[in-house]
Amino acid sequence: xxxxHIMASGLTGMRAAGDLVARMQFSENMRINEAKDYVAxxxxxxxxxxxxxxxxxxxxxELDIGVLTSVPGCAKGIASKMNIEKLLDVEINCCDKFRExxx
Amino acid sequence: xxxxxxxxxxxxxxxxxxxxxxxxxxxxGSADAADLGDIPELSGDExxxxxxxxxxxxxxxxxEPGMEIPxxxxxxxxxxxxxxxxxxxxxxxxxxxGCMMHERGFGADTxxxxxxxxxxxxxxxxxxxxxxxxxxxxxxxxxxxxxxxMPNLGLYYTPDGPFENPGDLMKAFKINEARESIEHAxxxxxxxxxxxxxxxxxxxxxxxNFDTIGAAGDGDVYASLYAxxxxxxxxxxxxxxxxxxxECTLGMHGELEFEGKALAGLWPHEQxxxxxxxxxxxxxxxxxxxxxxxxxxxxxxxxxxTKAAVSAANIPCHVDMGMGVGGIPMFETPxxxxxxxxxxxxVEIAGVDGI
Numbered sequence: 001x002x003x004x005h006i007m008a009s010g011l012t013g014m015r016a017a018g019d020l021v022a023r024m025q026f027s028e029n030m031r032i033n034e035a036k037d038y039v040a041x042x043x044x045x046x047x048x049x050x051x052x053x054x055x056x057x058x059x060x061x062e063l064d065i066g067v068l069t070s071v072p073g074c075a076k077g078i079a080s081k082m083n084i085e086k087l088l089d090v091e092i093n094c095c096d097k098f099r100e101x102x103x
Numbered sequence: 104x105x106x107x108x109x110x111x112x113x114x115x116x117x118x119x120x121x122x123x124x125x126x127x128x129x130x131x132g133s134a135d136a137a138d139l140g141d142i143p144e145l146s147g148d149e150x151x152x153x154x155x156x157x158x159x160x161x162x163x164x165x166x167e168p169g170m171e172i173p174x175x176x177x178x179x180x181x182x183x184x185x186x187x188x189x190x191x192x193x194x195x196x197x198x199x200x201g202c203m204m205h206e207r208g209f210g211a212d213t214x215x216x217x218x219x220x221x222x223x224x225x226x227x228x229x230x231x232x233x234x235x236x237x238x239x240x241x242x243x244x245x246x247x248x249x250x251x252x253m254p255n256l257g258l259y260y261t262p263d264g265p266f267e268n269p270g271d272l273m274k275a276f277k278i279n280e281a282r283e284s285i286e287h288a289x290x291x292x293x294x295x296x297x298x299x300x301x302x303x304x305x306x307x308x309x310x311x312n313f314d315t316i317g318a319a320g321d322g323d324v325y326a327s328l329y330a331x332x333x334x335x336x337x338x339x340x341x342x343x344x345x346x347x348x349x350e351c352t353l354g355m356h357g358e359l360e361f362e363g364k365a366l367a368g369l370w371p372h373e374q375x376x377x378x379x380x381x382x383x384x385x386x387x388x389x390x391x392x393x394x395x396x397x398x399x400x401x402x403x404x405x406x407x408x409t410k411a412a413v414s415a416a417n418i419p420c421h422v423d424m425g426m427g428v429g430g431i432p433m434f435e436t437p438x439x440x441x442x443x444x445x446x447x448x449x450v451e452i453a454g455v456d457g458i
Contacts, residue, residue: 001437002176005424005458006210008443009166009450010174018212019246022173025419025456026213026247026310026342026384032172032419032456051171066245068207077243084245091340094241094307 014060014068017043017050020088027090042087063087108158111441113394113401115434122158125399129153132396132403139351140370142411145403149452153406156448157399163443166450173457175385175421176205177314177346179217179251189221190426190435199240206246212457215251215312216240222255223296224264230302238306249342250303251312254296254327256319259288266291269355285322285356292326297333300341310342310384318348320355321366324374328361328381335382345378346387346423347371350408371412379418385457388412389423392433398441402430402448409453419456422449429458 011018017039024035036047043063049055060067065087066080075083081092107119120128129150137144145153156164166172176182178189180201185191196204198216205211216237218226226233233250240248260268266288272281300311311334316327331343352374354367361377369377371388378386390405405422409429413420427433430445449455 001426001431001442002174002182002211003209004163004437004439004442005174005446008164008446009170009172009458010210011171011212012210013206013212013246015210018171018173018210022175022212022457023247025173026344027340029384029418035419035456048169051168077245078241080245093304093309093340097305097307 011051012053014066015053016056020065020084021050023084023090023092024088039088042089109440110157111398111432111438113392113396113398113432115432115438115441117438118397120397120399122154125154125157125397126150128397128399129157129403132400133407135400136390136404136407140372140408140411142370142372142407145407145410145452149406150403152452153399153403153448156444156451157402159444162440164447165443166447170450172450172455173212173421175213175312175344175457176211176215177251177312177425178221179215180205181217181219181221185219187435198236199243202240202244202248206244211246213247213249214244215249217251221252221314222258223252223292223299224255224258226252226299227295230299233299234302234306237303237308241307241309247309247342249310249312249344250300250308251314252296252299253315253318254292254313254323254330255315256285256288256292256323256326259291260284264288282356282358285320285359289322289326289329289359292323293329293333296326296330297337300330300334301337304338304341310344312344312346314346315348316345317352320353321359322356323348324352324366324369324377325356325359325361328366328377331378331381331383342385343383344385344387344421345381345383346421347374347389350388350390371408372415375412375416375418375420379416383418385419385421386412386416387421387423389428390430392427392429392431394433398430398432398444402445405430405445406448406453409449409455413454413456421457422453422455424449424458
């Protein structure tokens with residue numbers, strides 16, 4: 001059932017930019033259009049591109065913010081979130097903890 | 104059959120209806136929500152659009168390009184490794200693997216970690232285990248990862264908990280004692296939820312999903328809202344999702360309040376301001392499915408309630424659209440035709456910010 005929703009109306013997570021839009025909704029209480037506009041501006045694309053796998057694949061790899069397939073050497077997990085923090089200008093709790101531990 | 108269209112009953116059974124019958128059910132369902140919630144009915148144009156979505160000849164429908172929204176998840180990886188009681192599919196796997204499957208395999212926009220019981224109270228004795236699992240998941244995942252659980256005030260009553268069951272007390276006409284029991288349970292649940300999330304935030308958790316708030320009535324809502332308030336004060340950046348259990352808050356106590364506002368009898372558009380005040384970032388409105396009515400009736404009713412909640416909200420609304428809510432049939436494997444129609448209708452007519 002969740003996959004039916006994702007296929008019908010989802011931003012499809014890391015396939016495109018769904019995780020980034022969701023993160024702005026949660027971290028800044030942004031409504032859908034505001035969150036999409038914010039993420040699109042940060043990525044330098046149109047809001048329509050945020051669900052376009054073709055556009056987002058290259059951008060995600062270039063910015064090293066996590067790609068869906070396991071590309072050797074690309075940032076994964078917490079490393080990708082450290083880059084997302086900088087891109088979206090937000091603080092992510094686990095990145096803070098990671099910095100606390102490693103500094 | 105030439106002039107009839109396939110749709111579903113609220114229990115998922117396939118039926119066929121004429122356009123006129125579908126329109127009549129849409130109007131009746133919307134009117135029912137409007138009457139109960141004292142909110143506007145859907146307009147004629149919105150009813151027509153809803154009818155077009157339902158009568159679309161394709162099995163799967165979708166939103167127009169550019170209208171996509173985030174799909175957040177409840178129940179966590181229990182969907183993968185859990186048993187049928189949680190609608191799990193019983194694939195042996197760790198919770199990390201379950202979370203990563205949702206992120207990398209299913210296109211989830213957010214994910215959550217949850218305990219196999221999926222209630223807050225049983226997490227207390229195994230908090231270190233939950234911290235460890237959260238820490239490992241956060242190190243390996245990119246999408247926002249919440250901790251999800253049900254407030255489930257029922258676990259605080261006998262025989263499962265320390266306080267006498269208010270249902271039993273009410274049957275004995277001990278109304279004041281029943282209310283006291285609910286109040287004690289609510290305070291304990293607030294304390295427990297806050298304590299659990301304090302520990303999870305320490306290991307890098309993104310936040311919390313309160314799943315099925317109000318399942319045990321207004322005491323459940325009371326406990327959840329005060330836990331949200333405490334968490335927001337202590338952790339200004341915590342992500343808080345407030346997902347409801349039902350369209351109307353049942354007044355099991357009847358006189359409980361949050362910051363001076365009565366909780367009993369609230370409808371989705373009246374619940375969302377309280378969630379906002381408590382500190383939620385995302386609100387999940389619910390409309391329950393009536394299995395004896397058609398999907399047209401149920402969907403129009405759900406869209407009417409949800410549209411009013413979205414209008415009243417200042418925070419994103421991720422409508423609850425699991426089995427038996429949000430116009431989805433009350434069936435464990437809801438038919439794809441019904442799910443995708445409900446999904447499209449919620450985005451394009453109710454204007455939700457997510458699902």
